[in-house]
Amino acid sequence: MNKIENSKPLETTDAILKMLKNLGINENNYEFSPTLARGLDYYTGTIFEIKIEGYSGGSVGGGGRYDNLIGLFANRQIPAVGFAFGFDRLMEAMEEQNLFPANLNTTKVLVTVFSPELLDNSIRVCEILSQNNINQELYVDPNAKMEKQLKYADKKQIPYVVIIGPDEAKNNTVTVKNLKTREQKALPFDQFLDLFKE
Secondary structure: OHHHHOOHHHHHHHHHHHHHHHOOOOHHHOOOOOOOOOOOOOOOOOEEEEOOOOOOOOOOEEEEEEOOOHHHOOOOOOOEEEEEEOHHHHHHHHHHOOOOOHHHOOOOEEEOOOOHHHHHHHHHHHHHHHHOOOOEEEOOOOOOOHHHHHHHHHHOOOOEEEEOOHHHHHHOEEEEEEOOOOOEEEEEOOOOHHHHOO
16 A cells, blocks of 8 residues: 555646645646546556536547657657647537627638538638638538538528539539528539629
8 A cells, every 4th residue: 555655646646736726726627537548558647638617528638748759759758748629629619608709700601511522522612712702611520411510500690501412513513502591502613603792
């Protein structure tokens, strides 16, 4: 038992908890979890995860101490601590908690992604819109259902949605939906821009 009490990990953990207290960080803002584990094996010390209160999707970031990782790419060992955020989860958490101010949105067109296979078609439309100074946004998840993408556009008050499905890709057309009037049109690829210039 004495060996366990004097072990280096416990000393480090105790020092970190004392430092958090000395920095005046509220105890409600962190939690010690001895069972926490991360999927990468280069960590050599303390690990941590970052969560947002009220968000149902789990952690939005994580990291820890790694003493040997930089040494794999350099000629000397450089102990370090690092972390990273999951962009998709951050966006989802912000959307879930209504942190996007609707009145600051300038996006005119949401370009949906019908499937991962048609992602390039959607990117091509984004490029054309951007070249013509039309504010656009590409939906971030190529695996999301179309219903979810349309709800996202509705919530952000984006007036137009562009859809490029298998039929559109085959016929070289673009379907444009006006979310205010709920009308949609299938337009030739070389003509759809005119709709946004009206």
